[in-house]
Amino acid sequence: MRDRIIFRMVLLGWLIAGYGYAQIRGGAETAQFEPGDMVLYQEDLSGTPIGEQVEGWKIVRGSYEVAEFQGKRWFRPLEPDTRILRSLTFPQDFSVEFTTYLSAEGGAQLRIFLYTARDLERERMGPDGPSQLYLIVGRGYHPDHDFVHLRVYDPTQRRYQDVVTPGSYKFTPNQPHRIALQVRGGQLQLFVDGTRVALTPFRPEAPLVAIGFIFGGGGHELPYKDRPALLDALRIAGYSRPVGRATGGVFLYWMFPGGQENLPRLQAAQSQTFNSSTALFAVSGEPRTMEGTLVPIDLPANPFAPGEVRVRAEGQAWQEFVRRLQADLPAVREAGGGLVIVGDGGDGRTEQESRLLANQRAIAFAAWLAGQGIGNPQNLLAGIVINNGGYRGIMVVASNGGYRGILSLQMERRR
Numbered sequence: 001m002r003d004r005i006i007f008r009m010v011l012l013g014w015l016i017a018g019y020g021y022a023q024i025r026g027g028a029e030t031a032q033f034e035p036g037d038m039v040l041y042q043e044d045l046s047g048t049p050i051g052e053q054v055e056g057w058k059i060v061r062g063s064y065e066v067a068e069f070q071g072k073r074w075f076r077p078l079e080p081d082t083r084i085l086r087s088l089t090f091p092q093d094f095s096v097e098f099t100t101y102l103s104a105e106g107g108a109q110l111r112i113f114l115y116t117a118r119d120l121e122r123e124r125m126g127p128d129g130p131s132q133l134y135l136i137v138g139r140g141y142h143p144d145h146d147f148v149h150l151r152v153y154d155p156t157q158r159r160y161q162d163v164v165t166p167g168s169y170k171f172t173p174n175q176p177h178r179i180a181l182q183v184r185g186g187q188l189q190l191f192v193d194g195t196r197v198a199l200t201p202f203r204p205e206a207p208l209v210a211i212g213f214i215f216g217g218g219g220h221e222l223p224y225k226d227r228p229a230l231l232d233a234l235r236i237a238g239y240s241r242p243v244g245r246a247t248g249g250v251f252l253y254w255m256f257p258g259g260q261e262n263l264p265r266l267q268a269a270q271s272q273t274f275n276s277s278t279a280l281f282a283v284s285g286e287p288r289t290m291e292g293t294l295v296p297i298d299l300p301a302n303p304f305a306p307g308e309v310r311v312r313a314e315g316q317a318w319q320e321f322v323r324r325l326q327a328d329l330p331a332v333r334e335a336g337g338g339l340v341i342v343g344d345g346g347d348g349r350t351e352q353e354s355r356l357l358a359n360q361r362a363i364a365f366a367a368w369l370a371g372q373g374i375g376n377p378q379n380l381l382a383g384i385v386i387n388n389g390g391y392r393g394i395m396v397v398a399s400n401g402g403y404r405g406i407l408s409l410q411m412e413r414r415r
Contacts, residue, residue: 031189031196032306033180033346036095036237037251037296041088043234045073058085064215067230069101070176075231077215080224090114090208091238096181098234099351102139102146103217104174105227109138111214112179116206131212132204135190137179137229138166139217145170146177150190150198155205163200164190176232178351184239194349211236233351240296249304250365252297253340254332255395257290264331266295267324294340297325303368306347309360311368322372329374333398339374340406341366342393366394366403376401 048054048066050073062082066073075084102108112135119130136149148171150164171177171192180191188202215229254266300317304310313321325339332338343365345357363380370377375396380403393406 033182033191035346036239038238038240041236060085077228078225082215085212087210093184093239096236099176099178099232100137101176101230103227105220105222107139108217108229109136110229111136113212114208115210117209144173146173152202164198169197249302249344250361251342253294255340256293256335256337266328304361309364311364325374329398338398339396362394379403
């Protein structure tokens with residue numbers, strides 16, 4: 001009898017060990033959003049007065065204003081079915097990120113569209129087209145939840161395909177959600193609050209030239225402006241790195257003052273045909289704008305594990321990377337330039353966590369580079385770490401090893 005009990009306990013333990021932990025593990029559990037590093041449009045509304053509108057957005061229907069909610073500023077529709085549109089030339093590979101908050105009353109919805117020029121000529125916005133992508137972030141009930149509904153246009157079949165249907169995923173209501181679209185190599189990934197919920201082929205029938213939003217919701221006794229869908233922190237970017245190259249954690253660029261046409265020959269760059277940008281910097285301690293040309297730098301790998309700020313950069317590949325940076329420094333110094341370090345917090349679970357990760361990773365990688373002789377550690381401690389103002393990035397001044405905090409950064413692909 002005793003032996004039978006022992007056998008059953010051992011069998012039960014084996015079943016628990018063998019099956020209790022045999023969880024399915026794939027991209028839905030492990031994939032991380034990789035934001036583009038070449039910013040095409042970015043708006044956090046921090047510089048827009050309350051009650052005003054944002055330049056560059058066409059109002060197709062209704063009205064909106066910038067309003068404050070939960071200590072942040074948002075696009076706030078004043079009428080139901082308000083529709084706004086912004087012209088923007090999208091590259092083949094790109095990312096779109098934004099934050100939304102959905103009011104409970106009346107089932108608020110935010111609808112997102114990506115358009116070709118032919119789509120816009122038809123002058124309609126809606127689930128039956130015309131657009132290449134149609135995404136709803138909405139409020140559901142029974143029980144209360146927030147949901148996403150994704151449709152993409154398949155030009156080969158000439159019809160729309162439902163990728164994520166309402167109710168497939170239910171998210172905690174009454175809180176902001178960070179939504180991200182990543183399009184690379186003909187594949188689209190949709191992330192909600194850092195979790196991937198969709199992976200599907202996406203090849204628009206023509207180049208994308210605009211993005212649109214519709215603020216919707218059902219009927220309710222409250223005016224729509226008091227129970228709307230809200231939009232904030234919109235960021236659209238392209239990718240300077242080809243698909244499959246190491247990215248994430250931190251982005252690096254050589255910066256040369258002004259719109260220089262004849263750049264020096266650099267070893268620590270993606271290629272000899274430079275993918276450059278024009279940058280605007282607001283510099284800590286010396287408030288001014290600097291216009292410059294950026295040259296992206298390839299890293300051997302992502303130096304940060306998910307959710308961490310400790311630099312993991314060891315081995316021969318990283319030693320060779322440092323050697324190439326040091327070889328380029330004299331040419332950058334002679335041109336009066338520097339090294340720009342931009343942190344990436346795309347693996348953060350919330351917008352606040354993402355911003356903190358990005359800030360701390362930029363500082364951590366700058367400290368690691370200083371340990372390799374690129375930058376002065378004492379200057380970093382005095383100028384950046386102690387007086388950290390939530391910088392979006394850091395510039396290492398090549399001439400003296402000093403540092404400047406980057407409060408805002410805008411990049412536009414050079415043509």
